[in-house]
Amino acid sequence: MATISSAGIGSGLQVEDIITKLMSIEKQPVTRLQTQASTIQTKISAFGQLQSALSSFRDASQSLTRATTWGASTATSSDPTSIQVTAGEGAVPGNYAISVQSLASSHAAVTRTYDSADELVGAGTLRVEIGSFGQAGFAPQPNLAAMSIDISPTDSLATVRNKINAAGAGVSAVIVNDVTGTRLVISSTNPGSSNAFRLSGDGGAADLSFDPDQPVNAMTQTQAPADAQVTINGLQIATSGNRLTDTVQGLTINLNRETTGTVQINVTQDNTALKTSVQGFVDSYNALAKMLSAQTKYDETTKSAGKLQGDSTAVSLQRQLRNALTASSPASSVYASLNSVGVALQADGTLKIDDTKLTSALNSNLTEVRSLFSATNATTPSENGIATRMRLFADQMLASEGALTTKTAGLNTSLTLNQKRQDEFTNRMALTEARLRAQYSALDTNMSRLTALNTYITNQVAAWNKSSG
Numbered sequence: 001m002a003t004i005s006s007a008g009i010g011s012g013l014q015v016e017d018i019i020t021k022l023m024s025i026e027k028q029p030v031t032r033l034q035t036q037a038s039t040i041q042t043k044i045s046a047f048g049q050l051q052s053a054l055s056s057f058r059d060a061s062q063s064l065t066r067a068t069t070w071g072a073s074t075a076t077s078s079d080p081t082s083i084q085v086t087a088g089e090g091a092v093p094g095n096y097a098i099s100v101q102s103l104a105s106s107h108a109a110v111t112r113t114y115d116s117a118d119e120l121v122g123a124g125t126l127r128v129e130i131g132s133f134g135q136a137g138f139a140p141q142p143n144l145a146a147m148s149i150d151i152s153p154t155d156s157l158a159t160v161r162n163k164i165n166a167a168g169a170g171v172s173a174v175i176v177n178d179v180t181g182t183r184l185v186i187s188s189t190n191p192g193s194s195n196a197f198r199l200s201g202d203g204g205a206a207d208l209s210f211d212p213d214q215p216v217n218a219m220t221q222t223q224a225p226a227d228a229q230v231t232i233n234g235l236q237i238a239t240s241g242n243r244l245t246d247t248v249q250g251l252t253i254n255l256n257r258e259t260t261g262t263v264q265i266n267v268t269q270d271n272t273a274l275k276t277s278v279q280g281f282v283d284s285y286n287a288l289a290k291m292l293s294a295q296t297k298y299d300e301t302t303k304s305a306g307k308l309q310g311d312s313t314a315v316s317l318q319r320q321l322r323n324a325l326t327a328s329s330p331a332s333s334v335y336a337s338l339n340s341v342g343v344a345l346q347a348d349g350t351l352k353i354d355d356t357k358l359t360s361a362l363n364s365n366l367t368e369v370r371s372l373f374s375a376t377n378a379t380t381p382s383e384n385g386i387a388t389r390m391r392l393f394a395d396q397m398l399a400s401e402g403a404l405t406t407k408t409a410g411l412n413t414s415l416t417l418n419q420k421r422q423d424e425f426t427n428r429m430a431l432t433e434a435r436l437r438a439q440y441s442a443l444d445t446n447m448s449r450l451t452a453l454n455t456y457i458t459n460q461v462a463a464w465n466k467s468s469g
Contacts, residue, residue, distance in 0.1 A: 018440065019433065019436050019437060019440065022436060023429065023432070023433055023436075026428075026429050026432055026433075027429060029425050030422055030425045030426060030429070033418055033421055033422045033425065034422065036418055037415060037418045037419065037422070040411055040414055040415045040418065041415065042307050043307060043308065043311070043411055044408060044411045044412065044415070045307075046295050046307040046308050046314075047308075047313075047314075047404060047407055047408045047411065048408070049291060050288075050291060050292070050295070050314065050317070050404060051398060051404050051405075051408070053284075053287055053288040053291050054288055054317075054394050054397060054398060054404065055394070055398060056284045056287070056288075057281075057284040057285055057287075057288050057390065057394060058390070058391055058394030058395065058398065059284070060277075060280045060281045060283075060284040060285075061281060061387045061388075061390035061391040061394065062387075062391045063277050063280065063281070064277055064278070064281055064373045064374055064387035065373070065374040065376070065385070065387050065388050065391060066374075068089050069273075069274070069277050069374075070274070070366070070370045070374065071089065071090065071091070072087075072269070072270040072273035072274060073087040073091040073092070073093060073250065073267050073268060073269060073270050074087055074267070074268055074269075074270040074272070074273075075087040075091065075251060075265060075266065075267045075268075076265070076266050076268075077263055077264075077265055078263050078264040078265075078266075079259070079263040081256060081257070082100065082255075082256055082257050082258075082259050082263055083098055083100065083253060083254065083255060083256065083259070083263045083265070084253070084254040084256065085251055085252065085253050085254070085265050086251070086252045087250055087251060087267055087270070088250050088251070088252060089250060090249050090250035091249065091250025091251055091267055092249060092250065092267065093267050093268050093269055094267050095264065095265065095266055095267070096232055096233055096248065096251075096264070096265040096267070097232070097233055097234075097262040097263070097264060097265075098230060098231065098232050098233075098253070098259075098262060098263050098265055099230070099231045099259050099261065099262045099263065100228065100229070100230050100255050100257070100258050100259045100263075101229040101230070101231070101258065102226065102228060102229045102258060103191075103228050103242050103255055103257065103258060104191035104192050104226060104227050104228035104239065104240055104241050104242050104255075105191055105223055105224070105225060105226045106187050106188040106189075106190065106191040106192075106195065106223065106225065107187065107188040107195065107196040107197055107221075107223065107224065107225035108185060108186065108187040108188070108221070108222045108223040109185070109186055109197075109199075109210045109217075109219040109220060109221045109222060110176070110183050110184070110185045110186075110219060110220050110222050111183050111184040111185075111186075111207060111208060111218070111219050112183070112207060112218065112219075113180045113181035113182065113183055114157050114181060114182045114183065114184075115181065115182065116157075116182050117156060117157050117158040117161075117175050117182055118156045118157070118158065119156060119157055119182070120153070120154065120155065120156055120204075121151055121155055121156065121157055121159075121160050121204045121205070121207065121208075122151070122153065122203055122204015122205070122207075123151060123152055123153040123155075123203050123204055123205075124151050124201050124202045124203025124204045124205030124206065125148050125149070125150055125151065125201065125202055125203070125205055126148065126149040126151060126160075126164075126199060126200075126201040126205040126208050127146055127147070127148050127149075127199070127200045127201065128146060128147050128148075128149065128164075128167070128169040128170065128171055128197060128198075128199060129146040129197065129198045129199075129200075130144050130169075130170040130171075130188070130195060130196070130197055131144075131194070131196060131198065132193050132194045132195075132196055132225075133193075133196055133212055133213070133225075137213045138196075138198050138211065138212075138213055140198075141194065144170065147167055147168075147169040147170075149163050149164060149167050149169065149205075150163075151163070151201075151203075151204060151205050153204075157175065157182065157184055158175065160173070160184070160208075161173040161174065161175055161184060164186065170188065170189050170190070170195065170197065171186050171187060171188055171189060171197050171199075172186070172187055172189055173185065173186050173187075174187075184208070185222070186199065186208070186210075186219070187223075188225060190240070190241065191225070191226075191228075191240060191241055191242065192225060192226070192227050192228075192239075192240025192241060193225045193226060193227050193240065194225075194240055195225060195240065196225040197210070198210065198211050198212075198213075199211070199219065201218075206218060207219075227239055227240050228240075228241070228242055228255055230244070230247075230255065231262075232247065232248065242254065242255040242256075243255070250267075251265070251267065253265075269362070269366060271359060271362050271363070274362055275353075275355070275358060275359070275362070278343065278353065278358065278373075279353060281387065282343060282351045282352070282353055285321075285325070285350075285351055286350040286351060288321070289318075289321070289322075289349045289350050289351075290349075290350065292314060292317065292318040292321075293318070293348075293349055294306055295307050295308040295309075295314060296308050296309050296310075296311065296314050296315055296318060297309065313403050313404065313407045316403070317397065317403070317404070318349075320393070321393075322345070322349065324386070324389055324390065324393060325338060325345060325351070325386065325390075326338075326339075326345050329372060329383075329384075329385065329386055329389075330382070330383050331371050331372055331375035331377075331383055331384060331385040331386070331388075332368045332369070332371040332372040332375070332385075333368065333371075334365055334368040335361065335365075335368055335369060335372045337372075338351070338372075338386060340361075340372075341357065341358055341361040341369055341372060342354035342355070342356070342357030342358035342359075342360075342361065343358065370385075371385060372385055372386060373385045373386055373387040373388075374387055374388055375388060376388050
């Protein structure tokens with residue numbers, strides 16, 4: 001139930017106004033604490049943004065220390081219609097002459113003719129084995145167990161097709177309507193001589209049997225399994241598939257058709273990818289540098305200070321980053337600084353790439369550019385490459401005991417203590433207000449009694465004067 005205050009009614013004093021003004025004075029310490037808390041929250045937010053930006057810069061720096069970044073290559077084919085090629089990790093610049101004598105093919109066989117896809121096949125069990133055929137007969141793949149597919153009396157040809165495709169037995173099935181009628185074609189899922197199939201069935205499934213070792217088969221082979229026959233730089237290679245992923249180190253080669261001559265594959269250093277990595281390093285640093293500049297400066301135009309103006313941690317971070325990026329490095333015997341490869345510090349504290357200069361350095365001496373960025377020397381850290389230095393520096397700043405982490409932890413502790421003091425002042429204010437209301441309530445009651453007594457005496461005096469007159 002709400003409390004109705006009537007203080008002041010008896011005495012005529014403006015008790016509520018008096019208490020409100022007194023409490024506004026009492027509240028001033030809390031207001032100051034709230035202002036301080038807001039400032040602390042702002043700094044915590046600003047340091048959180050700095051940590052995120054520095055983390056992004058660390059990741060970009062780390063990218064420039066990886067061997068895969070500097071080993072990036074690109075591959076082109078003189079006849080991509082016949083042979084497609086892509087370069088991956090470990091690809092070595094060079095030229096390859098490739099010719100395709102024949103493509104790998106999948107094993108395939110076809111059933112007898114059925115009236116339609118709805119014709120019942122007949123109950124039985126179809127056993128599927130994957131392997132290869134040789135002079136000694138069929139040899140199953142040692143790590144691939146045979147699978148059995150049960151066919152019920154009510155299964156149509158279409159149902160059998162679906163069961164084969166759902167079994168994952170290394171073969172697939174499709175219904176084909178040719179001039180003779182409806183037939184089921186079964187094919188190996190993967191091409192190559194080692195992915196041939198042997199099918200044995202009983203009952204109605206006997207019509208799906210196929211075994212080249214037997215003189216008579218229910219199914220007819222339409223395509224023999226075969227490996228692709230390829231020549232690479234004069235070397236004859238047989239492969240079970242038309243996608244070569246480990247034949248030439250780092251290259252994925254897709255064989256699309258037979259060739260009448262040789263197709264030239266050219267693998268070169270991928271400067272585009274390298275420059276993208278360097279640009280990522282520059283962009284992430286610039287984002288960090290701009291954030292630090294905005295947070296630590298005083299704007300004369302708006303007469304406003306950055307959230308971290310004068311903060312020693314932020315100012316130190318800004319100074320250390322600039323010094324590290326402009327300092328010379330012994331990591332390379334050719335290039336002494338970022339500026340020497342076209343990455344220069346601008347007047348506003350950001351980095352800018354001179355594409356011509358960077359491209360020239362990459363083309364003329366990739367090894368030394370790589371050293372300038374990514375060299376690592378555990379015993380002599382001063383000889384580390386610049387990207388390595390930046391990555392280590394960022395790791396140190398962001399570590400659990402790092403400057404940014406401990407600074408944020410300190411601010412959070414200050415915020416907790418601030419809130420504790422606010423709570424203490426608020427509780428004290430509640431007690432003070434209760435005490436003031438009690439005091440003014442008692443004063444109001446006493447003054448009301450005195451007013452009543454004064455009125456009574458005044459009336460009595462008036463009555464005496466009247467009676468005596």
